[in-house]
Amino acid sequence: MTIIGRVRLVAAVLLVALVPTAVAIVWLSNHASTFLAEMQVQRQVIEHATAVERAVIDAETGQRGYLISRLPAYQQEYQRADKRAVAAMAELVRLKQALPIRRREIDAVLGPAAGQLAMLRRLGSGNVEAARSLVATQEGRFETEQLRSAVLNLTNEQRQVLDEDGQSLALLLNVSQWFALAGIGTGAVAVLALLFLLTGSLRRSLLPLLAAMRTKDASGIPDDVTGEMIGEVKDVAKAYNAMCERMRQAMERREDAERRISELLDHADHELAGRQHTSAILARISNRLPACLDQRELVTLATRFIPQLFDIGGGALYFLNNSSTVLSRVAQWGECTSSAPEFAPTRCWALRRGQQHHVADVSTDVTCDHLTADALNGYVCLPLIAQGETVGLLYLEESAATAARSDARPALDDMRVLCENLALALVNLRLRESLRHQSLRDPLTGLHNRRYLDETIELEFAKSRRSKQPVSVIMADIDHFKHVNDHYGHDIGDLVLRGVAETLGANIRKGDIACRFGGEEFVLLLPGLTHGEAVERAQLVRDQIRLLQLHSDGKDLPQVTSSFGVATFTGDETTAEDVLREADQALYGAKRAGRDRVHSGTTIDSEAATPQSTASLASDHSDQAMEMHA
DSSP: OOOOHHHHHHHHHHHHHHHHHHHHHHHHHHHHHHHHHHHHHHHHHHHHHHHHHHHHHHHHHHHHHHHHHHHHHHHHHHHHHHHHHHHHHHHHHHHHHGGGGGHHHHHHHHHHHHHHHHHHHHHHHHHHHHHEEEEEEOOOHHHHHHHHHHHHHHHHHHHHHHHHHHHHHHHHHHHHHHHHHHHHHHHHHHHHHHHHHHHHHHHHHHHHHHHHHHOTTOOOOOOOHHHHHHHHHHHHHHHHHHHHHHHHHHHHHHHHHHHHHHHHHHHHHHHHHHHHHHHHHHHHHHHHHGOOOHHHHHHHHHHHHHHSSOOOOOEEEEEEEESOEEEEEEEESSSSSSSSSSEEEOOHHHHHSSSSSEESSSSOOOOOOTSSSSSSSSEEEEEETTTTTEEEEEEEEHHHHHHHHHSOOOOHHHHHHHHHHHHHHHHHHHHHHHHHTTBBBBBTOOOOOHHHHHHHHHHHHHHHHTOOOOEEEEEEETTTTHHHHHHOOOOHHHHHHHHEEEEHHSSOOOOEEEEETTTTTTEEEEEEEOOOHHHHHHHHHHHHHHOOOEETTEOOOOOOOOOEEEEEEEOSSOOOHHHHEEEEEEEEEEHHHSSSSEEESSOOOSSSSOOOHHHHHHHHHHHHHHHOOO
């Protein structure tokens, strides 16, 4: 038997000896507690019955003495005794519920006591002569005798029961003591005997082991000595022999380790030189990135330095568009035919998780959806994230030589640092571009200015050529604006400009562009609207301007009207300047025809033109040449 088995046997014997003893002691203790509780209740019954008897007698004495002598002291004594009697009777009633076997005896006490107290209360409620006569008749003596007899009978019975319960309790305590002594003694004898046997076995096993370990070296303990041992001691001896064998092998491995350490130190020196070279290149990139003026320079910088940092077979740099829907390739290295030129952010695992996605073997790992069918050994996608915003992606392919040599694999930490710098530089560039974009709005009206129109109209025309969708241009001019400035002042002129601008902005679609072209002239750029739809839109805007009600200093200003010219680009080789010029000519045609109307570059206004004198036309041309208000 093993040492652990013998210890378990000792514990089992101890449990067998002590558990029954503990169970018996607990059972006896519960019965003893029950006896004690019953005895306590019986003592309380005796005490309260005696208290009732004494209180009734004292009440009778006080009441009779008061009736005879009329002294207040006797009356006070009666009242105190009456209260004690009532309280003691209430306790007897409560104890009757806890001791139902004595209910009849307790009722025998309560009945005479209640009758006697009632009689005494009648004595106090009558006149003096009647009470004295009642006292002289000795009424109530019978109840008093009954009360004394019932109290004596209840007290004797309860005392007899107390004696019996005391004897039972003493017997239970004696039995508990004998059980405890027997159980503890048996357990102690069994434990001592088993411990004696256990120590003897351990001594016989340990002495050979200690002697062998003192006399033998790391060669181990002989097998014949091990065979004499028992239990876990034999396992210890075998473990000691195994340890000695491991020590001999460790010495051999130490020599090999020293040789490899020397080789690793040489390799570490080589890697350190490479890391210093990489750190120098990263420092150069970090110093140059903040000085980039636009995204083109940033792309050029990345194209020059990234191949110097990493041993890659190919790669590409992607930027995310402003709406965060498409990634477009802005630079590439090598052939890089394994990644699509454009794709959605959801097709890349790195952008989904917000961290680099490195695939060493495309046949055993999950790959991004933006990869094409071209074969490659491995790749890494690194998201460009700055200030919590994803702005692009760096995609690098591993060459065959890099994939074959794990020690030449691109340093992912260096890639992460590079991506952080690229992302921060790109965010800063976009922030500067955003500020520039804010400068492309007219400060008075809040509409886009002429510069923004020049940039946007070319883009919309390019989209129109690809999608074969028309782009309409509406040019508007406030009628008699010079007259407003001359007669009402420039403040009112500014008020009119803002009112017309708000009306224009409120009557265009989302995606349409409203610009202040100069002075009191405005241009609406309407992608996707045909010429006829643009004419209808101009008529709607003209009607809304006519409904415009302007006020200044509590006074209504004259009605504001505007003239409109419409031209449409249909995807041909017409330039933006040609379309704007056509819309401008149509606008002047509307003014020559009488103002407050819409003219088309190819159609006549829907309203009949009103005659106008040659002098008026000349005045209109003069007004157009002079009306300019910033």
